[in-house]
Amino acid sequence: MQFRLDIIEPTPAGWIKAVMADFNAFLQDHANCERKVSSMALSFVAKYPDRTEIISALIETGIEELEHFRDVYKVMHERGIQLVHEIEKDVYMEQLLAACRNGRDERFVDRLVIASIVECRGAERFKLVYENLHEDIALKEFYHRLWASEAKHAEVYITLALKYFDSASVYKRVNELNAMESKIMLQLPFRAALH
Numbered sequence: 001m002q003f004r005l006d007i008i009e010p011t012p013a014g015w016i017k018a019v020m021a022d023f024n025a026f027l028q029d030h031a032n033c034e035r036k037v038s039s040m041a042l043s044f045v046a047k048y049p050d051r052t053e054i055i056s057a058l059i060e061t062g063i064e065e066l067e068h069f070r071d072v073y074k075v076m077h078e079r080g081i082q083l084v085h086e087i088e089k090d091v092y093m094e095q096l097l098a099a100c101r102n103g104r105d106e107r108f109v110d111r112l113v114i115a116s117i118v119e120c121r122g123a124e125r126f127k128l129v130y131e132n133l134h135e136d137i138a139l140k141e142f143y144h145r146l147w148a149s150e151a152k153h154a155e156v157y158i159t160l161a162l163k164y165f166d167s168a169s170v171y172k173r174v175n176e177l178n179a180m181e182s183k184i185m186l187q188l189p190f191r192a193a194l195h
């Protein structure tokens, strides 16, 4: 069984250039993203309390994302950077979630698959950040740790989907939604932001 997904299109080089050109803005967005994925993990628990097989892993994931939020904020605080209100809409997540099918089961599996794909993209991008940080070794190591952690989360979400659905139907959606994610990602302008 394959738990680790491969994203289809790699992030273009223009993205990391935009990030490195305004790293403070990237940190502000990154912190918000960690806070939101922590809430997302817990929203599964709130929406699907009867799916007892997934609750513990989701609570654990929600805690880890909250720890990431705490850690990114610590970096920001040390640099005198404040948290910000999200000004722009998260078009990436909005377009991905719009691809969810209706129906309780269909929506459940689609949301888990999307969560996994988003974690994969996050892991890929944190790896790029890691590779492009040179002077600040502590920060470089921090992004190495995040890269590994988000890759693990990607596996967690797929494992949870496979607890309730057969692998053929899960991987069919993985392929479809993965193709859609690459298309959405490539259409977005490069910003000093995670997406």
Ligand SMILES: [Fe+2]
Pocket (backbone or CB within 6 Å): 034, 037, 064, 065, 068, 150
């Ligand atoms: Fe995270």
Ligand SMILES: [Fe+2]
Pocket (backbone or CB within 6 Å): 037, 065, 119, 149, 150, 153
């Ligand atoms: Fe994550």
